Amino acid sequence: MPAHDAPFRPVQPVRAYQRVAEQIEDRILGGDLPPGSRLPAERELVNQFAVGRSTVREALRVLQSAGLIRSRPGDPLGAEVLGVTPDNLSSALGRLTRSHLSSLGELVQFRMVLDAESNRLAARLHREADLARMAEQIDRMEALIDVGLHAFSEADALFHQAVAEASRNALLGLCARAVHDAVVDVIKGRIASSDDTRAWMERSVAHHRQVLAAIRERDGERAAALARRALYDYYADHVEEEKRELLAAALEDGSVAGPALR
Amino acid sequence: MPAHDAPFRPVQPVRAYQRVAEQIEDRILGGDLPPGSRLPAERELVNQFAVGRSTVREALRVLQSAGLIRSRPGDPLGAEVLGVTPDNLSSALGRLTRSHLSSLGELVQFRMVLDAESNRLAARLHREADLARMAEQIDRMEALIDVGLHAFSEADALFHQAVAEASRNALLGLCARAVHDAVVDVIKGRIASSDDTRAWMERSVAHHRQVLAAIRERDGERAAALARRALYDYYADHVEEEKRELLAAALEDGSVAGPALR
DNA sequence: GAAATCAACTGGTCTGACCAGCTGTCCGGT
DNA sequence: ACCGGACAGCTGGTCAGACCAGTTGATTTC
CATH class of the missing domain: 1.10.10.10 (Winged helix-like DNA-binding domain superfamily/Winged helix DNA-binding domain)
Incomplete structure (x- = not known):
């Protein structure tokens, strides 16, 4: 130049x-x-x-x-x-959503992408110690079911952090966390919070065990699909009607190739 | 409760x-x-x-x-x-990188994920008008090769914006833009910026045409792989040695299943 | 009519002051 | 000797008033 x-x-x-x-x-x-x-x-x-x-x-x-x-x-x-935290990331994402520049559906879809990719990378790149950390957090989650949702969610977050470490990409984990916080912030109060919380926690533990198994077998595709499916099942009801089909589009990524593959 | x-x-x-x-x-x-x-x-x-x-x-x-x-x-x-801009998103990402909580390699890998997913969704969800917008921006890029890198990059950004619109997820596009800015900020000055800029621009135009073709044929997998490949080729040299193999891991996602597939 | 002038704004900064909250000290009662 | 409360000296949060430099548009001047 x-x-x-x-x-x-x-x-x-x-x-x-x-x-x-x-x-x-x-x-x-x-x-x-x-x-x-x-x-x-x-x-x-x-x-x-x-x-x-x-x-x-x-x-x-x-x-x-x-x-x-x-x-x-x-x-x-x-x-x-305080050091660097993903807090301002999530507040920035929350602003994008609150300004109707993006919607809850887009946030959820974004989480599907991030979690799926974290799982995929973790399946490929994990080491033994990573598996132990993940298993430990799942056990903690199970033990904390009776303690309350808050403690449970904390262990859940630690599990995802362990996955992020295994994926060797802290950024993905931080962003996933930020998007998660933004989703919680947007959906806050709108959630039914019915008394089937306990059942949900039990399903959640089972889901995490499936993910861990897929990661352990280095089946990145299955680990990714599990994350997408779980997020879709949990959030689809809260997403605007016209956005739901878009979510479904993300759901099928990777598991089924596009219609015009090659 | x-x-x-x-x-x-x-x-x-x-x-x-x-x-x-x-x-x-x-x-x-x-x-x-x-x-x-x-x-x-x-x-x-x-x-x-x-x-x-x-x-x-x-x-x-x-x-x-x-x-x-x-x-x-x-x-x-x-x-x-000013309204909501992805600027603070990118500054937050830049902070994460500058604090060594994340690295350039992670940023690039993140871009690979975001661009690939944008392309994949665009391939699945685009409409005719979207294709026209993308084609128009590629033509503009080609015309602006002689004008300078700045104008060229602007048209490039508009192309990616068109892809983001076609993907029906503005959030993905905004984040991709933010990560792009953060990468540019981190890499700034370290780039060779040799006089082969023109050759690079021409290759870039060709690459974008390939992406557009893949999207038009609704081949999401190919569109995604093209994005990953282009980013890898362009940035791999700047990424820390020990992170490069991690990038390669992202490169193969979706196109080739993990080694222990089922 | 064009150019220089100027008055009335603006945001950026500084100073000094006051308030409420926190903390360690000190003092008096037990 | 110990303990508890009063208190002094800090802190950050807020306010008021002032000054400066930059912008702008109307006004004056050539």
């Missing part, structure tokens, strides 16, 4: 709060300021950055809305560093 | 700036305040919300960092409403 094609880039003004936020963000992402550590007090940051307090506060607001830090009034230790 | 199981939820204090940000965000996502419209001036918002200016400003900072609005000093029209 010729150098004179774009010799100078337009330079846009950089606000003071951006510089402050960038410096702190770099420290957090760079590994200084690990999760759990504390930022100096705002008035101290004012000294270190040599800016006004409102500037520091706007920078902290940006970092907080990105989920990197959390501050509490009166905390003499300063704002807490 | 028994009502007395959790009779009261812990109530956490809601900051004033949050309330302000929520109100504005709801208006934007709800459809009042469409993209392109303007917010009142800060000092006017101070009157309407009955809070201090710093509170209003922190709320606006949050909205701005979420990509919902953009403000410019001296603009007598007030902050501009």
